[in-house]
Structures are given as structure tokens and as C-alpha cells.
Amino acid sequence: MELLRNISWRATKVWRRNIDVFLVTLPIEGLPAIVEPILYLLAFGMGLGTMIGTLHYQGRVVDYLHFLAPGTVAVAILFWSYFEMTYASYIRMYYQKTFDAILATPLLVEDVILGEMLFATTKSLLAATVMLGVISAFGLVSWPTGLLVLPIAVLGGSFFAGIGLVITSMVRNISHFNVPMSLFVLPMFTFGGTFFPLEVLPSWAHPIAWCLPLTHVSLLVRSATLGMAHPMIPVSVAYLALGSVVFGILALHRMKRRLVP
């Protein structure tokens, strides 16, 4: 396939450059990664959770904190990849001209795009790892199935990386990111099976919720941390895998057109 002709290991050099920046900025960037989930758990889990107590999930009684914790991990997988590929990539591309600098070297556009997506996926993986540690400290992870969160983070992270870069390839200025933020990210954040089970939604909303990628990430993470099988697991894995490939290729195609007019 013509579009994939220039895929090479050199993409890891772009990934490495981003990792190096990440390590420099870690003390500032890393803080929300630890603080946010703890806040969610305290506010929603312990605050709201004491009012809710337990809920029924897949025919089992689960206390709310155990239900919520994997939702916060799913949100972190979304945010860390999506924001990296939207605002942060856009800043690198448009304001810092980082891509231009890299394209003056033996690297090609394909290396830049792939390296960016690899990095976003890595960030999701890192965030999920940190959060798994945090919620595990609260006693909210069932082992060893909890370890499956890591491959799920890679799957979800690459999906959100692709979709994020596709959006970046379309925006004309940085404030345009507010549109997908309001119409896609926030609805997904609230209705993507993160804070309450889909079953409580009216039946007409179910198909919509199942279309949201975060619903599938939540479902998979929750199955892993609760150690419970779910009939939708194969569907969710297939959805995320297929979406990663489709949006990854679309991102490559569209960003190439944007960077090499």
C-alpha cells in the first residue's frame, strides 16, 4: 500500500525526542496524573459512593468504588493520548515548528506521524500503569487479571492517538479543538461507562453509548480490575483494534497532506 511504503524504524527517533521532552517536563506534567485519579476516587467514590453504596453490574453486586476506579483509568487512557495528539501535537507542528525541524533530517513525514502516535500510546500506557498502582493501593484491583489493563491501555491509547491526530489534521487554529472537546470528548467522558453502568441509560441511548470508544475501554479495564468476564469483551477488543488501524492510517494520510502540501 502506497501510504505505508515509508514506514520505518526511524519513527522511534521521534518517539525518543518526545520521551526526552517528557522527562524534562515530568515534574510538572506528571503531577495531574497522580492527583486527578485520587481526586476522582475521593470525590466521586468516597463522597458519592457513600450515598450510592453498591450497584448491580453484570449480575453481581459491586460496591461503587470498585466500579468507579477502572472508569478513572479508562479516562486517563483517553486523556493522556488524546490531548497529546491534539493540543500538544498542534503546538509542536504549528507553534514550535518541531516537525519542520525534523523533516530537514533523513526522517520523513511518516516517521513523524508514527512516532507521535507511538508516543501518545506510550503516555496512555504510563498513565494506566501509575493509576493501576494508585487504585491498587486503595485495594480496588483484582490480580492477576489487573495486569491486562496494560495491553488494554496500549489498545485504547493507539485508538485515541489516531483519532486525535485526524482531528489535528483538520483544525485551522488551536481554538477549534473546543468543538471535538464539547461534542466528542466530554460526552464520552460522562457517558462512556465511566461513572455509572450503561444499563441505567434509557434504551435509545444504548446504541450511541456503544459507539463511543471510551465505552469499550471502560468495559475492558473494568473486566480486568474486577476479574470478571463480560460477553462484550471480544467486540470491544475488535472495535478498538480495528479503529486503531483505521484512524492510524487516516491520520497518516491526512497529516501527510497537511505537512507536505
Add this chain to the structure above:
Amino acid sequence: MAIVARDLVKSYGETEAVRGVSFEVRAGEVVGFLGPNGAGKTTTVRMVSCFLPPTSGSAEVFGIDVRTRPRDVKAMLGVCPQEDNLDPDFDVLKNLLVYARYFDIPPDVARKRALELLDAVSLGDRLKSRIDTLSGGMKRRLVLARALVNEPRVLILDEPTTGLDPQARHSIWTRIRSLRATGVTVLLTTHYMEEATQLCDRVILVDHGKILLDGAPKDLIAREIGHTVIEAWNHDAEFAAAVRALAGRVEEIGDRLFFYPDDAEGAERFFEERFPDQERQIRRATLEDVFLKRTGRALRN
């Protein structure tokens, strides 16, 4: 030949930014692309340096086709872009080290080379400085050092001194001259005539996406303008008529008369004898006169 470009065309939909440009650059030569804003100089240079695929036409760098082997071409190039695109999150040294990695330069070699280059551009004492603490001139010098980290055979400089103060400009010029002495081929764009005159063995004047002139600065001046330019102002109709009768090309721009006598001493006698009080300036012709003659005086966007 270091660079051979044949009939390069770049169109964006209906608009043609470059409309059939052919030129050659010999190894070790310093060639400058001159032209007004929007003339197509940067677009041409970006096609040669594999940033933009040509719509049609071809370009080779040391015999390697930019369309089919961009990685190999770019490995031989050092590029100084118009806008500084340093990594603001890295310090001065780290900027060079990360860049060297893109060229597969081993870390120990990269470090040694980076330290030498930073010394050469007088940034040896700023290794750990943040990019946002550097002046405009320092940033340019750092970009230049970065462009040299892969020991390029061809250096591409897109408006290397735009926006710099005279001191910084001269230090960049000195650096470019010393590079030229080492045999590096240089392709630069500029709209500073003085820069082109100071640095270039040959200039290529482009406008509206086409090459107008190609030659050594002094040959172009001699051929297009001659030796001398006389500018006169606050003149009356009698003077204007007398000048026109004197032969040669005369231009009236705004409130000024420009003429280009073949015989500078004769022109001086003409003033002394007939218009001794006429306000005037007699000077040597420059590349700027050539530039304005061929590209006109209308403002560009």
C-alpha cells in the same frame, strides 16, 4: 554538480508558485536566490531540500534524485530554516544532540561535534542555557550549528539573517565565509542585496516563479546597469529634458530621476557646466539597482 534542477514547477491548485525553474550549483559554490516576497525562492529551495514534492520537473543533489531518495538527499544537507524551530524544552547542547540522533550519529561523536560547533558559533559558554533566554542572534547561530551537525555537503540557508542586528548579521556572514573555505556548497535565499553581494559567487534572481537572471553579482551589475548611477531630486523640467537628451536610460520614480551614464566623468562635467547647484548623488551601481530594474518598484505582499 552539487545541485541540478530541471524545469521545477510547484502549483497549489490554480496558483503556480514556481513556474519552470532550471539551475545548477557547482560543488563548493555559494549561490543566492534573490527575489521579492512571494517570488518563489523559498518554494524552489524547499523542493530541492525534499520538503515539498515538485508538481513536475526534477532535482538532484550530488546525482541523487530528491523524489525517489529523499532520505539520502537529506542526509547530505544542512538546513537553516527561515523561522527558528529550536526545541524550547531542551537546552542548547541537548538541541544539537537530539538533532544528531535523527542522522544516526553515534552519541559520543555527536557530543564531540556539538561541543566544537557550539564553540565555533560562540555558544560554548551557553551549553546549559534555555532556548528562551537566548537573543535572536544566538538562536540563529545555534540553528546554524545544528545544520552543521551532520557535516553536510550542501548547506541550505533560507533568509539566514532576516531580523538580526548588524553585529549578529556580520557574525553569521563570517561563519558562512569560513564554511565556504572548507568546500561546503551553499544555497541561500535572501532579499538583502548586500548579503548577496558579500557572500555569493553567483546570484539567481527570481520573480513570479521564474528565473530572470543568473550570474556573478558584478557581471550582472555591469550588464544590467553599468558602472554608475546618478540620482537627482528637487529638479525642474529643464533639467529633466537635458538629462533625457544626454542619452542612456532615465527613470523617473516619485520625485527622483535615476540615470545610468556610461561615462561617469562626462556626467559629472555635465552637472558642473550646466546644473552646478542641482541636488544629486553619484554612486556605483549595486545589485539593488539590478534587482529594482528587473522586478520593478511596485510593493509586494
